[in-house]
Amino acid sequence: MDYNYQMKIINGMAVQPNTDVRVDCPFCFHKNTFTLKNIDGKIMWNCFYAMCDAKGKIEKEMSPEQLKNFLNSKELSLQNKMKSENKIKWNVPEYFTSVHSINVP
Numbered sequence: 001m002d003y004n005y006q007m008k009i010i011n012g013m014a015v016q017p018n019t020d021v022r023v024d025c026p027f028c029f030h031k032n033t034f035t036l037k038n039i040d041g042k043i044m045w046n047c048f049y050a051m052c053d054a055k056g057k058i059e060k061e062m063s064p065e066q067l068k069n070f071l072n073s074k075e076l077s078l079q080n081k082m083k084s085e086n087k088i089k090w091n092v093p094e095y096f097t098s099v100h101s102i103n104v105p
């Protein structure tokens with residue numbers, strides 16, 4: 001299989017950072033035979049279907065800008081994680097009122 005064609009398809013799939021998925025193969029169209037990873041800017045793919053030779057790797061050299069974005073995305077995911085953990089926590093209200101003391105001075 002033409003490697004440039006594979007790269008074109010993979011690039012067209014807009015693989016999100018830190019992805020590790022198993023999907024239908026975009027080359028042989030078999031179900032769930034295609035693994036796709038984007039780990040630390042390296043995109044790797046492989047099809048497990050015996051008759052399909054889709055396999056490859058794009059090692060993208062990260063530009064300073066990309067590196068910055070990469071670090072920011074790590075930072076963001078950490079912030080989001082903390083945010084979602086905060087949701088579980090009970091926030092102490094600023095003041096308490098008794099349900100039995102309504103309109104009682």
Ligand SMILES: [Zn+2]
Pocket residue numbers: 025026027028029030033034047048049052053054
């Ligand atoms: Zn395939």
